[in-house]
Amino acid sequence: MSQRRGIHVDQSDLLCKKGCGYYGNTAWHGLCSKCWREEYQQVRQKQIQDDWALAEKLQREEEAAYASTQGTQSQSQAAASQTHPAPPSLGPFSKFEEKKTNEKTRKVTTVKKFFSSSSSRTPKKETQEGRTISPSINRHTSLEMDQVSKDFTEFLKNLHKPGREILKQCRVFIMNVSSKKELKADELSECVQDFYQNMADRLTGHFKGSSESVEQVMDQVEKYIMSRMYKVAFCPETTDDERKDLAIQKRIRELHWVTIQMLCVPIEEEIPEVSDKVVNAITDIIEMDSKKVPQDKLGCIKRCCKHIFSAIRSTKNEPASADDFLPALIYIVLKANPPRLQSNIQYITRFCNPSRLMTGEEAYYFTNLCCAVAFIEKLDAQSLNLSPEEFERYMSGQASPRFHSAEGEQHRAEAGATNPVLEQLNHNLEQLTGLIARQERLVEAAQSMQADLLSWPECVQREVDNILEEYPLEILPRTVAAIDAHDVDSDRLPHPLTPQVCAQ
């Protein structure tokens, strides 16, 4: 040991093990920097190749498995329909289970989000945690993925030969994209959009311009690709989507005081039918986050908007115009505070099939949602017809429009008329105070009764004592007479029978 520590260290120990003449380093397994890099590069290259081979192998296996399961499935289904009627019902049920668990996991993540937003300083860490939550989530997603691939292959079967071609194209594309890990979000979007474009062009050629069939196939292609790429493509770390999500979430939370009147929304929530629709709309817009495919997300937006329209229709009894609709949508977004709103919008913008995103109803609703978000971001005193001071006070939480109006008597009536929940609340409070008073009275009465009861035996006791004092008990001596003693009582008795002799 001392020898080694001394100056007399063997030169060869320090030199690179490859013998290139440079000094080596223990951190690089005794190699010099140059040799280490070469060595390391080789190992890494080999690793990558191995991974590739493995991935390809898995892919082949998967394909084979699908082919076989489909074959056996159709057989077994035919058999099942003859013998047991039960198995078909298993399908939807298991699907339902899956949905349920999905929902559960989603809830977990949204709850996480909810908490993380308060500690918004560590968004990075949170996502990493999210990645490694539990293997069960992975299992579920793969289950879901299987379902998607199955549907896709099933759909493509009807197209025969071109169907197989499409499937191959999609697989190759996904492989290509997933091998390029370092792609930025915009580049990835560019890739996907180019792919859509090429695919659509080829399909247009194939279907000879029947745009409806092209659309149909493109929808399926999008579904397949995006459900596979969701993890990489949704809210990627290379963008600041997450920061924006938190910003808008915070902003909406700060704006909790905005009332339906300030936005001039033509919705009257006292009508139960209308408030139901408002709740439905909120549910739909929140549900958007749970969908994986851009067009499914658009579907949620569409459903939300339809509910808003019918709410307006029920209130005003005339078709909703954009003048009514946009404020209503803003109100719904403010009320719902949909999770990961910006990420979702960005995701749809980047990866939705352009023909869906630029034409048709969905496009209009999506544009309106973008408008609502832009409005919420830029909202100021003027846009709510408030004075800057008022706006400032509400924003800082020093005053609340609802609380304020509840102070004055005539204001209270107003607030009651405008907000049925508040009215109900006030009513309940009044009832509760009444109940408390009655309860108190009851307790008092009970206590006095208890006191009465306690004092009653004493009373009785006293009475008894008094009486006893007044009429003390005197026990007179009693004379016990002997049975045969001659006393008064026996006089009344008849004389004892005396034996008589009867004549015979």
Added chain:
Amino acid sequence: MAAAGASGKTYSFKAVLLGEGCVGKTSLVLRYCENKFNDKHITTLQASFLNKKLNITGKRVNLAIWDTAGQERFHALGPIYYRDSNGAILVYDVTDEDSFQKVKNWVKELRKMLGNDICLCIVGNKIDLEKERHVSVEEAESYAESVGAKHYYTSAKLNKGIEELFLDLCKRMMETAQAEERMKGNGASQSTSNRRGVQIVDDEPQAAPAGGCCSSG
């Protein structure tokens, strides 16, 4: 947006309705699509997005009409709405001088942002209230001409001029789209720049070309 290839295909156009609130944008669209005015029996749930299929000189046209919120506080959101549109219908109320002023503002903005690719229609609505007219015919028409827009008079109440307005607009949009196609045919590479969706950033003056090739509706 204006997707159409050879003559056999369908043109797909987007037209935005701009104008102050209460000028009758909604009535105009409802009259056009449902042929109804202030009717309790209108079956449509909404009048903010309407799709109309037309056949103009043997060509199929799919016209999407996008209503926009006219309130002043939503003015800043305009660019998100009119991006990628082929036509704009700017409605004012002939009895309301202010609403005409608003139209002028919109025209300025549209020309600045979208250039000449967009077909503009300036529409004076409510001509059934001729007696209360506050915007003179000469002023409105000369203004429209000066900005390269067409001027129309309509009355949703009397169902006047509405069919003509939309038909004319469609024809003009078709012309523009065809001109663009010819341009592209002359060696210009197939544009892919136009398939980006709507983005929230609304302050970048991105002049998107009105013609494209991606979406054949």
